[in-house]
Amino acid sequence: MSTTPRIGSAIPGAPAEFGTVMSHTPDIIAKFGDLYAEFWQQGLISQEVKEMTRIRNARITDCGY
Amino acid sequence: MSLIGIHSESFIEALALRPALHMKYTAFLAAIESSDAVPERVFTLCHARIAQIHGQQVNGISADESSMLRSQRLEAFDPSEQIALIAAEKIPYQHHAIEDEEVEAIKLAFGDAGCVSLLTALAFFDVSCRLNATMTGEVS
Numbered sequence: 223m224s225t226t227p228r229i230g231s232a233i234p235g236a237p238a239e240f241g242t243v244m245s246h247t248p249d250i251i252a253k254f255g256d257l258y259a260e261f262w263q264q265g266l267i268s269q270e271v272k273e274m275t276r277i278r279n280a281r282i283t284d285c286g287y
Numbered sequence: 288m289s290l291i292g293i294h295s296e297s298f299i300e301a302l303a304l305r306p307a308l309h310m311k312y313t314a315f316l317a318a319i320e321s322s323d324a325v326p327e328r329v330f331t332l333c334h335a336r337i338a339q340i341h342g343q344q345v346n347g348i349s350a351d352e353s354s355m356l357r358s359q360r361l362e363a364f365d366p367s368e369q370i371a372l373i374a375a376e377k378i379p380y381q382h383h384a385i386e387d388e389e390v391e392a393i394k395l396a397f398g399d400a401g402c403v404s405l406l407t408a409l410a411f412f413d414v415s416c417r418l419n420a421t422m423t424g425e426v427s
Contacts, residue, residue: 229390246402253311253315257311
């Protein structure tokens with residue numbers, strides 16, 4: 223597993239992280255933001271439950287987020 | 288091949304129970320699919336291989352291509368397709384085994400924006416298969 227960014231930031235001067243790397247594809251990151259906001263802010267499942275499942279998923283997949 | 292509405296992704300129909308979520312999910316997939324940097328055929332091949340790995344129905348490729356993908360005879364495909372398929376092979380269950388050199392090859396083949404588009408597509412092809420399996424139980 224790589225520990226250094228494999229794709230640089232699309233924003234000059236900004237470090238490479240999820241948002242700045244995804245900004246290489248502005249339409250995709252914009253649509254992702256719309257989707258993610260809908261997922262987190264709406265629906266019948268509480269944010270606490272969503273966050274618990276997100277953390278569990280991240281641990282199972284060995285994700286640093 | 289559209290990412291939306293094909294038989295193997297009938298979980299999309301279930302998402303219609305949440306219209307706003309359905310609309311935004313399909314808009315997101317459409318944005319991935321509309322990438323100028325990655326040929327549609329590359330997406331189709333990668334989607335097919337990930338569906339195979341999940342034991343799901345494969346769409347948009349010939350029986351011969353499906354057989355070659357299943358047996359991982361990548362030499363039958365163009366160099367840029369091979370580069371994408373190497374990453375597609377690892378996304379479902381070996382995502383930490385994708386090597387720096389393999390990502391570098393994707394960047395050389397498709398550019399930085401194409402690399403982001405392709406890796407995002409691979410991840411969400413995998414998501415689609417997982418949602419499909421969870422919501423419809425489709426496993427061949």
